[in-house]
Amino acid sequence: MLNKIAKTVRGLAADAVEDASSGHPGLPIGCADIGAVLYGEVMNYDPQKTDWANRDRFVLSAGHGSMLQYAYQHLAGFDLSIDDLKSFRQLGSKTPGHPEYGWTPGVETTTGPLGQGFANAVGMALAEEIKAAKFNTEDHKIVDHYTYSLAGDGCMMEGVTSEAASLAGHLGLGKLIVIYDDNDISIAGNTDLTFTEDVAARFKAYNWQVIENVDGHDAEEIKAAINKAKAVGDKPSLIMAKTKIACGAPTKEGTAASHGAPLGQAEVDGLKENIGLPVDEKYYIPGEVKKYFAEHQAKLKTKRLKWESEFSGWAAANPELKKAWDKAENQLLPEGLKSSLKNLKIKAPASTRDVSGAVLKEMADQIDYLLGGSADLAPSNRSYLDKYAEIQKDNYNGRNLRFGVREHAMGAIVNGISLYGGFRPYCATFLVFSDYMKPAIRMAALMKQPVIYIFTHDSIYIGEDGPTHQPVEHLEALRIIPGLKVLRPADEEETKAAWLEALENKSGPTALILTRQGLDHLDKENDFWTGVKKGGYTVLSTQAEKYDYTFLASGSEVSLAVETANKLIEEEKKDVRVISVPDRKTLAEQKDFVNKLTANSKKTVVIEAGIGNGWYKLLKGDCELITVEDYGESGPGQEIAEEKGFSVDKIIEKISK
């Protein structure tokens, strides 16, 4: 039967790609047997209850093979009709070119950019272990399933996969089963041309169980391999499934030509003939396949209901755990978060990274599903929760993750943790290394995952480490990512408010941009809680009808703006206003508010230690930018800043011209 199912899927995939006149037929056809085993026998899921907490997760890391997932989800009874398959890759359809989380029911994560899915799967498997350690009891194992991922040669070549695989091995994630579609073909040709490493040996080196030489077209072999994988509890498993890309296609089987373009009708017809499908019928599904999945669906539902009753038993026996579970699943924030932040005593001057560290610790006490870590910079990022245990192979019941020097995997793994549910993950590195993890940040934003990024060492002010470590364009680069909230607080109070914003922003990721250097406390003439929420607010003003200068600044440069303003007020009797802009993106969206904040000013001056480009949207009339338009250099931060024009006198000189 699995064989029949696989053939059906080959036909569906070939037809859909052909009708779309675009897409990747090679993988769905080549991996149809693997899919049959997963969806037809091995995986636990309930297509009518896609948020079942204990479902097996499936991640198609080789996202270009989306028709594999769509075809199986259709057969398996997910809310994905045959018409949805027929509108593959069409505008507004449920079957986009690559699987999209939040768009197609049953898709666990958005994939396509290679390696992201693999690392998301690592995050999911890790999240399961943590959740299991946190909630399972001796009597009730309510968290107990597997995370499956199907990865291709492309995924295996990507660095993010290497990083994630190394960490998965280190953490001994035994519930992770990756099936490697080892078909020797990538877009540009045979993998021999560029990829001759010994993948099995490499994964063994990462502390994985590697199950080699599995015939990816033999259901029994695939099942046996999965059982082997399950038998080893303290290592992730890699199943090396030898497949033929576009298996069954008369001339394109085993060739790069089938990877990323429709086969052509003649080839599709030939394929159907070869595998015994009716040539003249599109989207053909034999009655017995339909019947099989109807029965299979009923069985899966029974399993799910059995789990529900187990869960009820657990809940009744463990009311405190159940309360914690509900809070975590629903991402409920404690009451009075703001007032507890208000009450948190922090002495200024303080670097905003220090403040962030103190706030994070306080928040961790109040939100027990908040967890995370740094890419080997915990001491610098102030991101370690000393009071809580560290998540390691021998103890998953902790709050601190250690990602190693693996920024990219860190970003993709926290995406997986967030997608898994029941956690609020944060991760941390230097702002300049946000570059290393940008592809994962983009995926978080695209998937609207409320991940929190702690980016410290936010400008040339870091000093001695020099231009390789001094972010210049990074703040702006983050601001232009659609859906990413970017907050750069100016002192200890704004940092508290920024953390509150980050926690309350559940509809997407938030980046906190923090200083290494100490910042003075700012006296503010307006409420900073509202100010941070709105993105900008007046910190200081001479309350004039018309201002000589309006300063717009963020983060550490707000102090400098205030100092400059004070000198202008005291020594030159000017009318001046300083606006702190912790969230320029949010501020810019409120045109009228921006106009109000900046109205009646002879000159507007922006002070920000980074590329200035993006500020012009907020500016009108005469303006001046004190920004960093080229790379920094090595030296004491204050000296570099002065050289770059960031001093009261240099600013006054420049704006008085």
Place this chain on the structure above:
Amino acid sequence: MLNKIAKTVRGLAADAVEDASSGHPGLPIGCADIGAVLYGEVMNYDPQKTDWANRDRFVLSAGHGSMLQYAYQHLAGFDLSIDDLKSFRQLGSKTPGHPEYGWTPGVETTTGPLGQGFANAVGMALAEEIKAAKFNTEDHKIVDHYTYSLAGDGCMMEGVTSEAASLAGHLGLGKLIVIYDDNDISIAGNTDLTFTEDVAARFKAYNWQVIENVDGHDAEEIKAAINKAKAVGDKPSLIMAKTKIACGAPTKEGTAASHGAPLGQAEVDGLKENIGLPVDEKYYIPGEVKKYFAEHQAKLKTKRLKWESEFSGWAAANPELKKAWDKAENQLLPEGLKSSLKNLKIKAPASTRDVSGAVLKEMADQIDYLLGGSADLAPSNRSYLDKYAEIQKDNYNGRNLRFGVREHAMGAIVNGISLYGGFRPYCATFLVFSDYMKPAIRMAALMKQPVIYIFTHDSIYIGEDGPTHQPVEHLEALRIIPGLKVLRPADEEETKAAWLEALENKSGPTALILTRQGLDHLDKENDFWTGVKKGGYTVLSTQAEKYDYTFLASGSEVSLAVETANKLIEEEKKDVRVISVPDRKTLAEQKDFVNKLTANSKKTVVIEAGIGNGWYKLLKGDCELITVEDYGESGPGQEIAEEKGFSVDKIIEKISK
């Protein structure tokens, strides 16, 4: 003697970090013995001739250990005085926090962001093989040296290293010798906490020779390992040197505390006492060490002069090769490049990626040191040179590189090739995946390396692949990188001109932003060669005193702007002007020119299928932006574009309000 040298360097490094009150003493002290072997015996270099083509390359991939390199370069006679060491990490000094190419004589590449140096070294070793295959003759082996790199645990964890190592193994780069400072310590603590993979097995899986269990404090063992490495010609070698971080420090040896902060004076004194240096003398260099290096320098000079005479012999015997060598070393462009581009016949409509492919082929014929490849997307990027051989393990004498699905390593490897000298490398992928290689692009810009990036599939117009493959913020993200030239041509003519600009831009990298979809030929009222050079020019205008609309657009949106303009002119009798902006960054730098181009207009309209933020710098008064401010979706490109407001009618509707 090597032992004494190493001790001297330990003292120099400890003193310099202490005086700077910042820096990383652990590595220079821990790897001092390795440095002694390299600079004191093994490596061929001439400190007075740092551009000697056949010098051994040394790349400190663990760039935070910069004092190791500085100390040795001082001892070895490079133009780096003891005062330079004393001003470690000070503003303007020759000894910045991390080694910087073009700043400190003898530094081959800028390092610091982990893994970049490792991958640069792969690029250098690859460049050597290609150059050797191209220029060596049976009688004269003028290219014949080694590339050494010192990498730490952090480098080993980074994905870019994995990608580069896999490719280096595939290509069998036997002249590459990486010494792994296997000290079990990273910033956050012992590497056991996060890095328990079997590095040796992993590198063997990549087809490397791995030389294990080398005592990194025993010069003889290190030398023996290097000899072993040299003995294997068809595999890169990894020497696993066991070292103790901050070796000799009384309490901080072997601890994370010594990684990234000064040891403290007591600890420095203790170190000096332990290793027999005078405690009360800073920057102490024994006379015999000075004498040793003076003699060593003389020996090295003799070697270099011997090579010069070998080179002269080769030049005399091979005048054609010598001519090619000179051209390549000096990056000379052929005469009449522009006219040959003019004469190149390309039929419109054509996608700019197609045009780029045709231009690239033509340029490859004329510039024989132009070479490169794609990250597995050569067919899509139109980046393969069919007429020329492929660079593979069995034949380095080619022009086509295959990077596999390894964007990040690709970026860093082309940096290495460019730094090596004698090549003009290009590389290619989809624009959206520029994210994967951003850290390497930044390094190219920081080091002013004239790498050319071919980024195709440049907007939502790519269609069916959906939001994961549709760049939105990427064009802007590239534009804000200081020193990177970004060109987005609008038709086949501008694409030619853009390539000319890219080739003529030898002072930094250039990114070509190209379409997948076909574009019509544009009739232009001004010379596009000058237009592309200046960054923008008027393509079409009604030659009015005052314009109703001025359109600014780039790439594929210029056609749309022209269409819209024509409709406004014909149907609404408006006065309209269309300005093509292939290089917004260059254009924006010419304020007066921008003012002239956009003067006397009631409304300015920007049309660009990407984030609009950066355009405001060019805008004044009433303006409207037709841009993409959120993610795209899957569907036919034209349909998505229309949905996002990119159609003549929708634009007219929006701007007429």
